[in-house]
Every structure is written in structure tokens, then in C-alpha cells.
Amino acid sequence: MLTIIHLATSRSDRLIWLFEELGLEFGRDYEIRTFERDPRTQRAPAEMKALHPFAKAPMLRDGDRVLIESGAIIEYMMGRYGDAGLVPKTSDPDWPDYLQWFHFAEGSAMLPILLDHFQAAGLAGPPGESELAGMAKAGMEQLFAFIESTLTERTWLAGDRFTAADVMMGWVVEMIDFRGEIGPYPSMQRYVEAIRARPARQRAQKVSSESTASA
Ligand SMILES: N[C@@H](CCC(=O)N[C@@H](CS)C(=O)NCC(=O)O)C(=O)O
Structure with a gap:
């Protein structure tokens, strides 16, 4: 099971969207662990440091690996699980x-x-x-x-x-x-x-x- 480490209204929404575009199903293929921002500073909570030293959302847990950076995670997902046609071929003019x-x-x-x-x-x-x-x-x-x-x-x-x-x-x-x-x-x-x-x-x-x- 893949886990998206999520902060509300954050770039982790990109991952949930990508997962759904790739045909992955919430509850079957992936779960979401949501953290709350500090209400005053809007910063990620300290508990996220236990998951990754950079402590920002999104993170992706896949087995024993935790990845950060929304763009890198999207490339990782499409490289490892298939891109569902969301990436033009290198020969494509686009x-x-x-x-x-x-x-x-x-x-x-x-x-x-x-x-x-x-x-x-x-x-x-x-x-x-x-x-x-x-x-x-x-x-x-x-x-x-x-x-x-x-x-x-x-x-x-x-x-x-x-x-x-x-x-x-x-x-x-x-x-x-x-x-x-x-x-x-x-x-x-x-x-x-x-x-x-x-x-x-x-x-x-x-x-x-x-x-x-x-x-
Ligand atoms: N370039 C990174 C940016 C990560 C980032 O700044 N995430 C924000 C949420 S959109 C965050 O975790 N903010 C809380 C904090 O910095 O403590 C990405 O695309 O994943």
C-alpha cells in the first residue's frame, strides 16, 4: 500500500489527483496520512520530522522508502507504476x-x-x-x-x-x-x-x- 503524507490545502493535492488519473484507488492502492498545520504559523507539525528530516508535504511512502518533492514523486510514480499516457514520448513535438x-x-x-x-x-x-x-x-x-x-x-x-x-x-x-x-x-x-x-x-x-x- 502506498501512503501519501498530506497537509490540507497543499501540494500533496497534486499527488492525490495524479493517483486518481493513474487509475489507483483510495483504500485499495493507496492511503493518506493527514497532518494539521500549526494554526498560527501554517508550518507543518514537528511529528512530520519523524517521517523525513525535511518535514514538508507531500511525502510518499512506498515500502521502506519515503520520498519528498511533488514533481519527483510524480515522476517516480509514473516511472514505476505506468504513466497512463500522461507523458508525451520524447519524439512527440509536445x-x-x-x-x-x-x-x-x-x-x-x-x-x-x-x-x-x-x-x-x-x-x-x-x-x-x-x-x-x-x-x-x-x-x-x-x-x-x-x-x-x-x-x-x-x-x-x-x-x-x-x-x-x-x-x-x-x-x-x-x-x-x-x-x-x-x-x-x-x-x-x-x-x-x-x-x-x-x-x-x-x-x-x-x-x-x-x-x-x-x-
Ligand atoms: N517544492 C516542494 C515544496 C514543499 C512545500 O513547501 N510544501 C509545503 C506545503 S504546500 C509545506 O510542507 N509547508 C509547511 C512547512 O514548510 O512547514 C514540493 O513541490 O513538494
Whole structure:
């Protein structure tokens, strides 16, 4: 049995979604161990250190191995258990875009969003006034424009079919929506609706909220 180590509203939602896209079934093929964030700091609890010294979500336990990094875990799962057609072949013209967007999610997209989150929480002085606030705003505008222009040209980020890059980036675009910033971007709105219409995404949402409620 595979175990997803989960924090509510976190990147571990990517894994539950991927597992459902791969046809794995909650309770039969995988279980979820949910931890609560510290209500004041939103940090992961100290008990997670006992599972892995880095103590961040998600983690995946497979036998006696515990892996971290959502992107690495997704690649691990598809490499070891089959990719269900979510990875273009290296000869496919969409493969370079697949690689780019898969890694862009954690490598570039999250930074301006996190900078903005921390400055808005007042960690860099009065919100909206620090140099960091300006950097975050400019970074987010650049990010949103790049995602929007790509999604105006194609249905999914790496072409006309859904890939694992959309699991990585879909979580980011849903975060943009959750933060109330998607309004001016019709292609991102269309993309979020297409994600939410996927049966695997809907199953994952249900599994995630049920496992959070029973934590
Ligand atoms: N790049 C890592 C980021 C991991 C990460 O920062 N996870 C957050 C949740 S989304 C976390 O555990 N935060 C609590 C903490 O840092 O204490 C990944 O994609 O897995």
C-alpha cells in the first residue's frame, strides 16, 4: 500500500489527483496520512520530522522508502507504476513543452506567489510597501501573462491533450483562482473549469476533503 503524507490545502493535492488519473484507488492502492498545520504559523507539525528530516508535504511512502518533492514523486510514480499516457514520448513535438511546464511549476511559478504571500502577511514590513512587495507584484504579472498567453494558444499547457505537466501547473492555476486573481484571465478561467470537469480531479477532491475531515 502506498501512503501519501498530506497537509490540507497543499501540494500533496497534486499527488492525490495524479493517483486518481493513474487509475489507483483510495483504500485499495493507496492511503493518506493527514497532518494539521500549526494554526498560527501554517508550518507543518514537528511529528512530520519523524517521517523525513525535511518535514514538508507531500511525502510518499512506498515500502521502506519515503520520498519528498511533488514533481519527483510524480515522476517516480509514473516511472514505476505506468504513466497512463500522461507523458508525451520524447519524439512527440509536445515533449519539450511538457518538460518545460512540468518543471516550471516548482522552479519558477511558485516563487512570486510565495513572495507575495509572505509580504501580504506582513513578514517584510507593512504589506504593499516593501521592495519585496513590488518584486512579487511584477513577478506575478509576468507569470500570469505567460500562462495566459500559452493557454490562449492551446487547450492544455503542453498541447491538445492533458499531461502530468497539467497536474503540476493545474495546482498553481487553481491557487491563482483561490487567491481571487484569475478574473482578468479568460484562458486561465477556461483551464480551471476544464480541470474541475475531470472525473479524476473530482474524485481526488472528494478523497482529499474526506481525509482532511477525518484527520
Ligand atoms: N517544492 C516542494 C515544496 C514543499 C512545500 O513547501 N510544501 C509545503 C506545503 S504546500 C509545506 O510542507 N509547508 C509547511 C512547512 O514548510 O512547514 C514540493 O513541490 O513538494
